[in-house]
Amino acid sequence: MMGAAVHSLKPAAAPAKVELREVCLSYFTPEGETEALSNVSFSLAPGEFVSLIGQSGCGKSTLLSLIAGLIPPTSGAVMIDGQPVVKPNPRIGYMLQQDYLFEWRTILDNVMLGAEIQGRRDARSEARAVHLLEKCGLGAFLSHTPRQLSGGMRQRAALARTLVTEPDVILLDEPFSALDSQTRLAISDEVVDILRREGKTVVLVTHDIGEAIAMTDRVIVPAGSRASTASITKGRPAPRRSRPVPARSSTPISRSSGTSWTYTWRAEP
Amino acid sequence: MNTAANTVPLRPVRAPSEKYLAYLRRDRARRRNIRIAQALLLVLFLCAWEILPRMHVLNPLLTSYPSALWPTFVELWKNGNLAHHIATTVSATVVGFCLSMAIGIVVAAALWWSDFLYKVLDPFLVVANAMPKIAFVPIFYLWLGSDYAVYGMAVAIAVFVTIMVVYAGFRGIDLNKVKLAHTFGASRWQVLTKVVLPGSVPTLIAAVKMNIGLALVGVIVGEFQSADSGLGFLIMNGSQVFKLNIVMTAIAVLALISSLMYLAIYRIEAAVARRYG
Numbered sequence: 302m303m304g305a306a307v308h309s310l311k312p313a314a315a316p317a318k319v320e321l322r323e324v325c326l327s328y329f330t331p332e333g334e335t336e337a338l339s340n341v342s343f344s345l346a347p348g349e350f351v352s353l354i355g356q357s358g359c360g361k362s363t364l365l366s367l368i369a370g371l372i373p374p375t376s377g378a379v380m381i382d383g384q385p386v387v388k389p390n391p392r393i394g395y396m397l398q399q400d401y402l403f404e405w406r407t408i409l410d411n412v413m414l415g416a417e418i419q420g421r422r423d424a425r426s427e428a429r430a431v432h433l434l435e436k437c438g439l440g441a442f443l444s445h446t447p448r449q450l451s452g453g454m455r456q457r458a459a460l461a462r463t464l465v466t467e468p469d470v471i472l473l474d475e476p477f478s479a480l481d482s483q484t485r486l487a488i489s490d491e492v493v494d495i496l497r498r499e500g501k502t503v504v505l506v507t508h509d510i511g512e513a514i515a516m517t518d519r520v521i522v523p524a525g526s527r528a529s530t531a532s533i534t535k536g537r538p539a540p541r542r543s544r545p546v547p548a549r550s551s552t553p554i555s556r557s558s559g560t561s562w563t564y565t566w567r568a569e570p
Numbered sequence: 571m572n573t574a575a576n577t578v579p580l581r582p583v584r585a586p587s588e589k590y591l592a593y594l595r596r597d598r599a600r601r602r603n604i605r606i607a608q609a610l611l612l613v614l615f616l617c618a619w620e621i622l623p624r625m626h627v628l629n630p631l632l633t634s635y636p637s638a639l640w641p642t643f644v645e646l647w648k649n650g651n652l653a654h655h656i657a658t659t660v661s662a663t664v665v666g667f668c669l670s671m672a673i674g675i676v677v678a679a680a681l682w683w684s685d686f687l688y689k690v691l692d693p694f695l696v697v698a699n700a701m702p703k704i705a706f707v708p709i710f711y712l713w714l715g716s717d718y719a720v721y722g723m724a725v726a727i728a729v730f731v732t733i734m735v736v737y738a739g740f741r742g743i744d745l746n747k748v749k750l751a752h753t754f755g756a757s758r759w760q761v762l763t764k765v766v767l768p769g770s771v772p773t774l775i776a777a778v779k780m781n782i783g784l785a786l787v788g789v790i791v792g793e794f795q796s797a798d799s800g801l802g803f804l805i806m807n808g809s810q811v812f813k814l815n816i817v818m819t820a821i822a823v824l825a826l827i828s829s830l831m832y833l834a835i836y837r838i839e840a841a842v843a844r845r846y847g
Contacts, residue, residue, distance in 0.1 A: 369753055371752055389752060389754065389755040391754075397749065398746075403769070404846060414754065415753075415754040418754040418755060418764065419754060446845065
């Protein structure tokens with residue numbers, strides 16, 4: 302598999318799965334204009350597993366919403382397989398911070414939500430849902446309600462719900478932050494395993510550096526420390542290319558040792 | 571969301587311990603005592619109502635008393651079309667209730683759909699809700715005729731507060747659940763039918779509870795003025811000819827109807843609570 306190395310030195314070698322080109326995002330309210338992101342550029346190779354880390358409020362979750370097509374960028378472009386993202390795309394799966402399982406649906410029906418919304422609820426997708434739930438160790442809980450499950454089980458059900466629509470890009474927004482630390486360790490290993498086996502391109506948002514290094518091929522951190530608020534910030538273009546810091550990381554030998562540090566994402570004004 | 575409380579689901583249960591059995595006994599005894607206290611309260615009230623007028627502490631002409639109601643009840647049932655009056659009131663209440671529930675949900679959904687519409691209509695709704703609807707009884711009588719004025723009254727009294735309660739419920743849905751649906755590309759209609767409506771069931775139950783009572787109020791008030799049948803008519807008629815027995819019998823029947831409605835809603839609520847907690 303092509304890893305971070307391809308990306309950091311020769312971005313043109315492989316077509317990017319996900320690419321952000323000078324993405325800016327501002328929120329407009331009667332009180333003023335808030336710039337959440339300015340000139341964010343990075344790209345992910347197919348099958349790559351990266352994490353975005355940074356303090357809260359630096360726009361990590363906003364980036365995921367942009368990639369998922371939930372909000373349009375104020376300027377710049379988000380591309381999936383070279384196609385601009387303008388609305389939620391079935392090729393992208395987005396796992397939120399909490400499970401948000403619907404208490405009025407059974408576990409199986411919860412997992413089928415995405416397929417149902419996309420008008421693909423049929424025997425095939427249902428079989429896939431059952432298969433995924435079995436893989437997540439929830440095969441015996443198909444007709445239970447979410448309340449009957451523990452936090453870790455619920456999070457695994459949420460993962461199955463994300464995967465059932467067969468996306469190739471998975472966005473994880475601090476998916477383990479609601480769990481206690483023991484469950485968290487167990488679940489995160491499991492989730493990484495499942496996602497790797499499925500060959501997904503994954504973006505993990507976290508504020509836990511340890512988790513980021515342990516789980517992913519490459520870590521992306523914001524170049525500026527904090528998202529600037531207040532009126533318009535004139536951002537000069539970000540340094541376009543990433544700057545691998547630890548020397549070993551520019552050509553990772555294997556996935557397990559290959560976390561490369563990429564200082565990009567946003568420019569200082 | 572309370573996930574921590576239930577971290578070990580489905581553990582095999584051993585034979586209940588002695589302390590647990592004692593706890594169950596205490597719990598059962600407590601629930602039984604509540605029932606007994608409720609029954610006692612009712613009996614006490616009926617006794618006071620029976621005895622005080624008979625001892626002329628209260629004027630029996632003004633209050634009547636339970637044992638005098640029964641003959642009146644039988645008399646009305648046989649010769650006064652009481653069954654017909656009850657049927658009129660109950661059916662008008664059911665129709666008024668269904669209408670205001672349906673209108674309330676549709677309008678609340680429209681307000682949820684369009685924030686612009688909500689912003690425009692909000693002050694009008696508040697004012698409409700605050701209006702004393704009873705002032706409209708004569709107008710409804712003119713507009714709708716004596717047959718339909720009752721429904722108009724029931725809807726007028728119940729619908730505005732239903733709209734506001736249901737809308738608040740729709741707004742109260744966790745936005746992350748809506749976001750979740752959006753990540754799968756859900757349309758607005760899908761968000762409404764798959765997230766907002768099913769997620770609002772507890773609110774809808776609360777609205778039903780309130781609505782059915784208000785619909786009954788509307789029907790009775792409407793019948794005071796316009797109808798030639800129904801319990802409201804009976805009450806008004808009885809008081810005009812100063813037959814308090816008739817008035818009190820009609821009120822007792824209303825109390826009975828209210829209790830039955832309470833029981834029905836209680837059942838529905840319990841069934842729903844099992845799923846929604």
